[in-house]
Each structure stands twice: as C-alpha cells, then as structure tokens.
Amino acid sequence: MSSIAIAGAGLIGRSWAYVFARAGMDVRVWDPKPEVLDRLDADIRAMHEKAILHACAGADPQGLPGRIRACTRLEDALEGASLVQENGPEILEIKQALFADLDRLAQKETILASSSSALMASAFCSGLEGQARCLVGHPVNPPHLVPVVEISPMPETAPAVVEQAAALYRAAGQVPVKLHREMDGFVLNRLQAVVLAEALRLIAEGVVSPEGLDDTIRHGLGRRWAFMGPMETIHLNAPGGIPDYLERYGPTMARLADDAARGEAFSPEAARRAAEGFRTDDAEKIRARQEWRDGELAALDRHLRNRASHKIA
Amino acid sequence: MSSIAIAGAGLIGRSWAYVFARAGMDVRVWDPKPEVLDRLDADIRAMHEKAILHACAGADPQGLPGRIRACTRLEDALEGASLVQENGPEILEIKQALFADLDRLAQKETILASSSSALMASAFCSGLEGQARCLVGHPVNPPHLVPVVEISPMPETAPAVVEQAAALYRAAGQVPVKLHREMDGFVLNRLQAVVLAEALRLIAEGVVSPEGLDDTIRHGLGRRWAFMGPMETIHLNAPGGIPDYLERYGPTMARLADDAARGEAFSPEAARRAAEGFRTDDAEKIRARQEWRDGELAALDRHLRNRASHKIA
Numbered sequence: 001m002s003s004i005a006i007a008g009a010g011l012i013g014r015s016w017a018y019v020f021a022r023a024g025m026d027v028r029v030w031d032p033k034p035e036v037l038d039r040l041d042a043d044i045r046a047m048h049e050k051a052i053l054h055a056c057a058g059a060d061p062q063g064l065p066g067r068i069r070a071c072t073r074l075e076d077a078l079e080g081a082s083l084v085q086e087n088g089p090e091i092l093e094i095k096q097a098l099f100a101d102l103d104r105l106a107q108k109e110t111i112l113a114s115s116s117s118a119l120m121a122s123a124f125c126s127g128l129e130g131q132a133r134c135l136v137g138h139p140v141n142p143p144h145l146v147p148v149v150e151i152s153p154m155p156e157t158a159p160a161v162v163e164q165a166a167a168l169y170r171a172a173g174q175v176p177v178k179l180h181r182e183m184d185g186f187v188l189n190r191l192q193a194v195v196l197a198e199a200l201r202l203i204a205e206g207v208v209s210p211e212g213l214d215d216t217i218r219h220g221l222g223r224r225w226a227f228m229g230p231m232e233t234i235h236l237n238a239p240g241g242i243p244d245y246l247e248r249y250g251p252t253m254a255r256l257a258d259d260a261a262r263g264e265a266f267s268p269e270a271a272r273r274a275a276e277g278f279r280t281d282d283a284e285k286i287r288a289r290q291e292w293r294d295g296e297l298a299a300l301d302r303h304l305r306n307r308a309s310h311k312i313a
Numbered sequence: 314m315s316s317i318a319i320a321g322a323g324l325i326g327r328s329w330a331y332v333f334a335r336a337g338m339d340v341r342v343w344d345p346k347p348e349v350l351d352r353l354d355a356d357i358r359a360m361h362e363k364a365i366l367h368a369c370a371g372a373d374p375q376g377l378p379g380r381i382r383a384c385t386r387l388e389d390a391l392e393g394a395s396l397v398q399e400n401g402p403e404i405l406e407i408k409q410a411l412f413a414d415l416d417r418l419a420q421k422e423t424i425l426a427s428s429s430s431a432l433m434a435s436a437f438c439s440g441l442e443g444q445a446r447c448l449v450g451h452p453v454n455p456p457h458l459v460p461v462v463e464i465s466p467m468p469e470t471a472p473a474v475v476e477q478a479a480a481l482y483r484a485a486g487q488v489p490v491k492l493h494r495e496m497d498g499f500v501l502n503r504l505q506a507v508v509l510a511e512a513l514r515l516i517a518e519g520v521v522s523p524e525g526l527d528d529t530i531r532h533g534l535g536r537r538w539a540f541m542g543p544m545e546t547i548h549l550n551a552p553g554g555i556p557d558y559l560e561r562y563g564p565t566m567a568r569l570a571d572d573a574a575r576g577e578a579f580s581p582e583a584a585r586r587a588a589e590g591f592r593t594d595d596a597e598k599i600r601a602r603q604e605w606r607d608g609e610l611a612a613l614d615r616h617l618r619n620r621a622s623h624k625i626a
Contacts, residue, residue: 118565140533141550148533175532177525185569187521187529193569194507195543203544208500210555212490214542216500218617219488220453220461226539227609229527230508231516231591236603237454239596242523246584252431254576256498256506263567271559278544283552290549296540296620303616304531307609 001025002168005077005110007102008087009036009070012115014043015142016085018051021067022058022144023172028069030077037070044068050291051144054298058173075105083111083168085137090116095124103130111165113137117189120182122154132158135165138186139174145297147175150186194260201261203277204270210278227304314338315481318390318423320415321400322349322383325428327356328455329398331364334380335371335457336485341382343390350383357381363604364457367611371486388418396424396481398450403429408437416443424478426450430502433495435467445471448478451499456487458610463499465492507573514574516590517583523591540617 004020006013009031017027031037044065051057058064071077078084084106088098095114102112103125112134114121125134135153140146149169153162166176179186185193199213208216224233231242238245281289317333319326322344330340344350357378364370371377384390391397397419401411408427415425416438425447427434438447448466453459462482466475479489492499498506512526521529537546544555551558594602 140536146533146536148529150529175528177521177528177533179521179525180519183515183520184572185565187515187526188533189566190511190515190569190573191508191530192534192543193566194511194573195504196547196566197570197573198503198507199543202496202500202503206493207496208490208492210544212492213500214544215488215490216461216463217504217538217542218540219490220459220501221505222535222538222540222542223453223459223610223613224606225530225535226613227531227535228606229530229535230505230512231523231527231587234509235591235594236599236606239599241594241599242588242591243584246579246587250579250584252498253502253506253509254579256503257510257574257578258576259497260503260507260510260573260575261570262573263571265570266559266563266567271556271563274544274559275555278548278555281548281554286549286552286554293537293541293549297536299620300536300539300616303613307612 002082002171003028003080004168005030005081005084005106006087007031007074007077007084007098008115009040009043010087012139012141012143013085013087014040014047015144016087016115016139017068018044018047018064018144019174020085020172021064022051024058024060024067025172026067026069028071028077028079028081030071030074034072037072040068040070041065047144050294051298054145054295055302056145056298074101078102078106078110081106081110083113083165086112086114086116090118092119092123095119099124099128099134103128103134106130108133111135111161111168113165115139117186120154120184121152121157122182125154126156131156133161135162136186137165137169137176138188140188142294143174145294145301147173147301148188149174149176150179150188151176152179152182152186154182197261197263197265200270200274201265204265204267204273210274226300227307315395315484316341316393317481318343318394318397318419319400320344320387320390320397320411322353322356323400325452325454325456326398326400327353327360328457329400329428329452330381331357331360331377331457332487333398333485334377335364337371337373337380338485339380339382341384341390341392341394343384343387347385350385353381353383354378360457363607364611367458367608368615369458369611387414391415391419391423394419394423396426396478399425399427399429403431405432405436408432412438412441412447416441416447419443421446424448424474424481426478428452430499433467433497434465434470435495438467439469444469446474448475449499450478450482450489451501452487453501455607458607458614460486460488460614461501462487462489463492463501464489465495465499467495510574510576510578513583513587514578517578517580517586523587539613540620
C-alpha cells in the first residue's frame with residue numbers, strides 16, 4: 001500500500017490526509033507551523049467524527065486516525081512517499097521555495113503534486129531538476145466529500161507521472177480528470193466562472209432572484225449534470241447523439257453564448273444586487289449551513305456510488 | 314381539485330398530463346392529430362409502468378390513468394380548466410393560431426400557459442383579448458422526472474396570473490421559477506449555453522476529453538449544484554457569504570469569464586471533435602441510455618426530496 005506525504009495541513013491538507021488514510025494508505029503530515037501540527041490529531045478526530053456521522057469514514061474507521069502521523073521535519077514526512085500533496089498558500093514565491101525543497105528532499109520516485117487552484121505547475125516548478133515529476137492535482141474543497149481531482153501537468157511533466165498520479169488518486173477513491181495542457185482556471189473554475197457571470201448578470205438585470213437562479217439549476221439542469229455531466233446530457237437529448245444535438249440546437253446556443261455576460265458581470269453593483277436578494281447569514285449561520293452542506297455532499301456521494309454500482313446500461 | 318387541459322400530446326404534453334394526474338388533478342388532453350389521441354391511453358400506460366418501476370408514480374398509482382382523458386374537440390378539453398398547458402410545435406404561426414383559439418374558447422379564468430422554449434409569450438400572445446392570462450411555463454423534458462418550470466410572463470401578463478400559475482405548478486409537485494421579464498433562452502438555456510460553449514472550446518482545444526469534462530461536473534461542481542445551486546454554493550464558500558466570496562474571487566472569475574468561449578464554440582469542427590472524443594452510440598443504444606437516465610433522474614429526485622424533508626438547517 002502506498003505511503004503519502006502531506007505538505008501544509010490547513011483545511012485542504014487535512015482533508016487530503018483523510019482521503020488517503022480512509023483508503024488504507026499511510027499518511028505523514030508536515031506543516032511549517034508547529035501549532036498546526038500540535039492540533040493535527042484533534043482536528044483529524046473532529047473531522048473523523050463528522051465523517052462517521054455522515055457515513056463517509058471508509059471501510060476501517062477504527063484504524064483511520066492511526067494512519068495519519070504528524071512530522072515536524074519535512075524530510076521525515078517525505079521518506080518513502082509515493083506522492084506528496086502540497087497545500088501551501090497560493091503565493092508564487094512560497095510555492096517556488098516549497099517545491100525547491102520538495103524536489104531536493106524527496107526520493108526521485110516521489111510524485112510532487114500541488115493542490116493549487118490559481119497557479120499552474122510551470123509557474124513554480126519550471127527549471128527544477130525533478131520538474132518531470134511535478135504536476136497540479138487540484139481538488140474541490142473538501143476532497144474527502146467531493147471526489148474530482150484535476151490533474152494538470154506542465155509541458156515538462158513525464159506522461160508516466162500523470163498516469164501514476166491518476167492511479168494513486170483513483171486508488172484513494174477520487175476521480176482524476178487529466179488535462180492535456182495547462183489552462184488558466186483549469187476546467188472546473190472556467191465552467192464555474194461562466195455560470196457565475198451569467199447568473200450575476202440575470203440577477204442584476206432583475207430577470208430572476210438568486211433563489212430562482214439556484215432553483216433553475218438544482219431542480220433543473222443540475223439534475224442531469226449531477227450524474228451525467230453536460231456532454232452526455234446533450235448526447236441523450238437528440239436521437240443521433242452529440243452531432244445531432246449540435247446541428248439542431250447549436251445555432252440557438254451560439255446566439256445565447258454570444259449574448260452572454262463577461263467579466264463585467266462581477267461588478268461591485270452586481271455583487272450588491274446578488275447579496276441583497278439572498279438570505280443574510282452571519283458567520284455562525286454560515287458555519288451551520290456548511291455543516292449541512294457537508295452532510296448533503298456525503299449523502300449525495302453515497303447515493304451516486306450506490307447507483308453506479310448497480311447500473312445496468 | 315383543479316382541472317387541467319393539455320393542448321398537444323407529444324412527448325412533453327403527455328409528460329405534463331402525467332404530472333398533473335399524478336398530483337390527483339383531472340386532466341383532459343386534446344391534440345389536432347386523431348392518431349395521437351387514439352394511442353394516448355396506451356402511451357400513458359407505458360409511461361405509467363416505467364414510473365411505477367422508478368417509484369415516481371405518486372400517491373395513487375391505481376387511479377392515475379383514469380384521471381387522464383382524451384378529447385377530440387379542443388372546447389371539451391378546455392371546459393372548466395384552471396390552466397391549459399400548450400405543447401405545440403415551436404413554429405410562430407402555429408402557436409399564434411393556437412393561442413387565438415385557446416383565448417377564444419377557454420373560460421375567462423383559465424390560465425393559458427405554453428411549454429415553449431424558443432419563443433417568448435409576447436411573440437404569440439400579444440394583442441389577444443386575454444393576453445393578461447398568457448405566459449410561458451417552460452419545463453425541462455420530461456417534466457414528470459425534472460421538477461423545474463420557468464414561468465416567463467409577457468409585459469401584459471397580470472401579476473395575479475403568474476402567482477396562480479406558480480401555485481398550480483407547485484400543487485402539482487413542480488418547482489416554479491418566476492422570471493421578472495422576458496429574456497431570450499429564459500434562464501435555464503442561457504446557463505446551459507455558456508457551459509456548453511466553454512465545454513466545446515476546452516474539448517476542441519484538446520485541454521480535456523468529453524468524458525473528463527463530464528467527470529469535472531458530475532464528480533465536482535455538479536455535486537453542489539444538484540442540491541444548492543451556484544449562488545448558495547458561493548455563499549457557503551467564504552466566511553462572509555456572497556459579497557465576501559465575490560470580493561475574494563470575483564477578479565479571478567472575471568478574468569476567466571472575459572476569456573471564455575462565445576458562439577463560435579458551436580462550430581461544425583468543434584462538434585466533430587466533441588463527437589469523435591465521445592462514445593459512438595446508435596439510435597437503439599441512445600434509447601436504452603435514455604431509459605437509464607430517466608431511472609437515475611427519478612432516483613435522484615427521490616433522494617433529494619427525502620433529504621429535503623429531513624433537513625434541519
């Protein structure tokens with residue numbers, strides 16, 4: 001069974017530690033702040049309790065916390081690791097320094113993966129001796145409740161490293177998506193950006209309320225996207241599949257896309273309209289709703305895995 | 314209990330008939346083609362059998378088919394109806410003629426609703442004596458498996474009619490979303506268009522495969538959108554809710570939206586790339602997958618309704 005190193009034990013780092021330990025892997029966690037490591041065990045146990053409550057604590061809940069160990073020295077965390085998952089701040093200089101350390105200290109076979117969402121691997125790994133083993137493995141927060149991982153290699157990343165990383169994430173129960181070239185925002189945030197732009201515009205123009213916008217997705221489009229995605233959705237919406245759909249509806253969709261909102265939709269005025277039209281929650285209420293969301297994410301994940309394991313077509 | 318008229322008994326019309334009958338309402342169905350009415354009973358029974366299999370046949374499955382009756386004369390279908398749901402072809406002249414008939418024949422209290430997705434109510438109801446009772450009630454196909462209905466009034470539609478239509482759809486188990494002004498594509502297809510444009514572009518440029526694109530949504534963004542929608546998603550992704558999120562991430566999202574694909578993404582070349590990268594299914598396989606999809610939609614709807622009925626936050 002693989003051994004995994006976690007570099008940076010904030011919210012995402014701890015969730016990654018949980019993902020790998022839940023799959024039976026040995027996890028060593030390093031963080032530059034001693035106080036973060038001091039409370040690691042308590043933080044993991046709190047996460048674990050919630051995961052047991054949400055029935056997403058894996059096949060061996062008893063043994064899980066024992067598979068995560070704090071290391072005050074980075075080299076100890078890295079020893080024998082198949083992959084290190086880095087979760088430092090999204091600041092270029094910090095990531096550059098950290099990856100220089102990782103490349104110097106990790107065994108040659110260790111894959112160096114960053115959780116970065118804003119920076120591409122080439123921005124902080126170019127020129128490293130081990131650049132061929134570097135890539136971004138971008139999760140959705142928190143990874144122990146949402147399985148997708150975008151794997152974004154840089155041009156110098158070895159194809160075999162991409163495959164090994166994908167296999168490791170898959171063995172940990174995640175769903176790797178391989179990007180074939182670097183792209184600002186990767187795929188996930190590009191898709192989120194266009195939806196948010198158009199949503200903010202429709203709200204700011206008074207076409208629909210924020211709740212109406214959410215209902216349109218969660219009781220409409222989101223129903224198909226939750227288990228098929230947009231491409232299979234259109235594939236099944238015309239007798240001849242994707243080409244047939246695009247021939248029938250492509251011109252209409254093109255007209256709507258041409259007329260869609262751009263970056264200006266993220267104006268302070270639009271933000272004000274959206275916030276005013278939505279519930280006002282204080283920080284405590286938002287934390288309570290985040291707990292609710294996490295429970296729903298876990299329940300939906302169970303539902304979808306259960307359906308997938310019984311599918312016949 | 315309300316009585317409903319269905320004008321046009323194709324796939325969508327029959328599914329609408331099923332929605333209202335499932336909720337205990339009396340439904341009368343008219344279609345200009347006698348052969349469509351001749352096979353209505355058999356078509357409804359086939360739909361009903363599948364719905365029973367998918368456990369979405371409502372509280373009184375035995376009585377359901379008996380609540381749907383075919384009418385060869387439009388005036389018979391309309392008699393005493395609270396609402397008529399029109400599902401004719403998306404051809405302007407046909408809808409204009411049909412709404413002129415509906416307005417002439419229906420009692421003054423009957424709401425005249427169109428399932429139109431491409432045409433706005435003002436295009437085919439303007440100038441009718443009863444234009445104040447006309448609107449679009451745009452479903453997702455098929456409405457008996459996906460609950461959202463976009464209610465799009467024209468400027469002359471009476472506000473009380475919008476409220477009555479919303480109440481009727483809600484009583485039928487659907488989720489009405491009120492649009493406050495007419496907009497090409499309404500909300501749902503505008504959001505679908507921007508996602509498809511960016512998806513086709515990322516596939517055509519070789520960034521990601523069609524399956525990878527689908528995985529990014531169904532195992533990533535779609536997990537939140539299926540039960541919260543995009544606005545609550547961002548509301549819970551920053552300690553201070555929507556304004557805090559947009560202040561932190563708005564500039565990045567704006568940059569991605571500015572650089573997003575437009576209508577040109579629906580080119581024949583992009584369609585070819587997307588189709589080549591996806592499974593090739595013949596028409597029979599697509600029909601089998603549609604059956605699978607409908608079962609999954611029903612199961613997901615059960616899951617979400619069940620969770621909603623137990624939610625605490």
